[in-house]
Amino acid sequence: xxxxxxxxxxxxxxxxxxxxxxxxxxPRDVAKNVSEGKVVILANRKRKNVVPLGVGGxxxxxxxxxxxxxxxxxxxxxxxxKLKVALEAGADTVMDLSTGGDIDRVRKEILNSCSxxxxxxxxxxxxxxxxxxxxxxxxxxxxxxxxxxxxxVQDGVDFITVHCGVTFNTVERLKKENRxxxxxxxxxxxxxxxxxxxxxxxPLYEHFDRLLDIARTNDVVLSxxxxxxxxxxxxxxxxxxxxxxxxxxxxxxxxxDAGVQVMIEGPGHIPLHEIQANVMLEKTLCDGAPFYVLxxxxxxxxxxxxxxxxxxxxxxxxxxxxxxLGYDTCSxxxxxxxxxxxxxxxxxARIAAHSADIVKGVKGxxxxxxxxxxxxxxxxxxxxxxxxxxxxxAGKLRSESKAGSHDVCTMxxxxxxxxxxxxxxxxx
Numbered sequence: 001x002x003x004x005x006x007x008x009x010x011x012x013x014x015x016x017x018x019x020x021x022x023x024x025x026x027p028r029d030v031a032k033n034v035s036e037g038k039v040v041i042l043a044n045r046k047r048k049n050v051v052p053l054g055v056g057g058x059x060x061x062x063x064x065x066x067x068x069x070x071x072x073x074x075x076x077x078x079x080x081x082k083l084k085v086a087l088e089a090g091a092d093t094v095m096d097l098s099t100g101g102d103i104d105r106v107r108k109e110i111l112n113s114c115s116x117x118x119x120x121x122x123x124x125x126x127x128x129x130x131x132x133x134x135x136x137x138x139x140x141x142x143x144x145x146x147x148x149x150x151x152x153v154q155d156g157v158d159f160i161t162v163h164c165g166v167t168f169n170t171v172e173r174l175k176k177e178n179r180x181x182x183x184x185x186x187x188x189x190x191x192x193x194x195x196x197x198x199x200x201x202x203p204l205y206e207h208f209d210r211l212l213d214i215a216r217t218n219d220v221v222l223s224x225x226x227x228x229x230x231x232x233x234x235x236x237x238x239x240x241x242x243x244x245x246x247x248x249x250x251x252x253x254x255x256x257d258a259g260v261q262v263m264i265e266g267p268g269h270i271p272l273h274e275i276q277a278n279v280m281l282e283k284t285l286c287d288g289a290p291f292y293v294l295x296x297x298x299x300x301x302x303x304x305x306x307x308x309x310x311x312x313x314x315x316x317x318x319x320x321x322x323x324x325l326g327y328d329t330c331s332x333x334x335x336x337x338x339x340x341x342x343x344x345x346x347x348x349a350r351i352a353a354h355s356a357d358i359v360k361g362v363k364g365x366x367x368x369x370x371x372x373x374x375x376x377x378x379x380x381x382x383x384x385x386x387x388x389x390x391x392x393x394a395g396k397l398r399s400e401s402k403a404g405s406h407d408v409c410t411m412x413x414x415x416x417x418x419x420x421x422x423x424x425x426x427x428x
Contacts, residue, residue: 002219002259007035015041019054024363033057037252038288040159040261042093042117046218047156049115053092055263056290060362061318061353064119064292064326065091065346067110070336074101076109082342083110089346090389091327093158095119099128107155117158119223122149123187137190138197145203150214159221161265162211163187164204164251165244166227171195174228174240181231184268188227208251212258221261223292224248229268233300236270237278249285256287263290263324269297272316279320292324293317297332306332307345311352318356325349347390354389377418379407 006013012027016034019041020027033039039056055062065086067079079098086094093116098106103125111118126148130140152160166188174182183189191202204211215222228244230236248264255262264286267278275296282291296313297306310328318325329337329345337345357365368387375384381398388394401410408416 002216003034003041003261004037004256004259007031013041015043015052016054018052019059023054023059025058029058030054034261036288037256037262038290040221040263040290041219042119042158042221044153044156044158044218044220046154047111047158049112050117050156050158051115053117055292055324057288057323058362059323060365061322061356061360062092062324063090063346063349063353064093064095064324065089065342065349066095066097066326067337067342068096068098069100069103069106070098071100073336074098076101076106078339079106080109080113081339082337083113085339085343086346087114087116089343090350091116091346093117093119095121095161095326097121097124099124103128104151104155107152107157111156118156119159119161120152120157121161121187121225122152123163123190125152127190136197137194140194142200142203142207146207146210146214149211153214153218153220156218157220159223159263160215161187161223161225162204163191163225163227164202164208164211165224165247166191166195166202167205167247168195168201170228170240170244170247173243177235177238177240179230179232179235179238179240181235183227184231185225185227185229187225188229191227205247205251208254209258212255212260215255215260216258219261221263222255223263223265224251226264226266226268226294229266229294231269233269233271233298236267237274241267242281245281245285249287249289252286252289263292265292265294265326267296268294269300270313272298272313275313275316276320279317279322283321290323291317291321292326293322294326295328297328303333304330306330307341307348311348314349315352315355318353319359321360322356325353347393350389377422379416379419381407 012031016031017027020030041052043050043052067082096107096110126145228240252262295310298313302309306328307330314325327345327349329341331337331341372387385391385394
């Protein structure tokens, strides 16, 4: 029986119990949200080493780290190092977005090397495999696309991105729109090219029931991808984006009716003042389905700092109700991320997620800040560092301090405000 089916029958599954324990919540409350599609449980039931993770309403905001090879750089060893760094930095999930080298081996190595949920975008491999057979995208048949999806699910992938909302209608809408950046989703671009070159409808939309059947086999979560997401803040919240979102809401309902868990991806590059409206639209049109935001990127003017740009957008989106942050790195829009880029990207996304969880009132969030504030007031440096989101960097910076006194830092030294007044407010 699938997670949604169990929850609807009032059965609290083992996975729901594990998620509830990690979140400090009542299992039946989590199960109710699973039954309504407001929470998904990432855990392919074929994968024995995965620790189930909940994403959605009432839960801690989660962070995903993208890793994976490219045609230009295809080192499995390097990707496993990135995975290790992402785990050490506290990523909740990773996505393998590999497009180069032995893609099957990369995916299996990643799945075997971690216990957190792993996601993929199967259309990437479908296109790369066709190219290896010297076929253009137009030469790839729909069965080949579904065959790759089935392989990923059987390998144990916990969630897959599928761009089901890229249809003839949304493409026609796109043609009428004066976008600066037409399609920036790689999966979306592959499907648009396939559809236009073959004059056939997107098989992931036309044969959605087939996709549901594959997902049902291992209770894999479908992450309904935003192939029409804006790639420029000047293109944000336009008609193609919203038309696709409407379709995704309809497909999400069909999926839940079939017992398949879904989340919704979006919305790409949008300015700060439109984030709240975008979150509200997703939650309304998709009946509260978990929202997996890619960024959002709130300005296009900061290449080299897009991890910070995405953290600003991610904190805002999560505070408004988004559930899952897809990190960016400083390499975004410039090159494949390096190992240290991955680590820093996870950390800043976790800072954004935690900041939003304080707004949401997520259990344990403000309590962490209170605990670190108390240690800061008492100048308990080791305890303060231990509580930090990035204790490694905090500890390094503190160790470099050459303060004359061990209970102050080099910023204020003997003029430390906390130290000077601490005895003035003690009741006598």
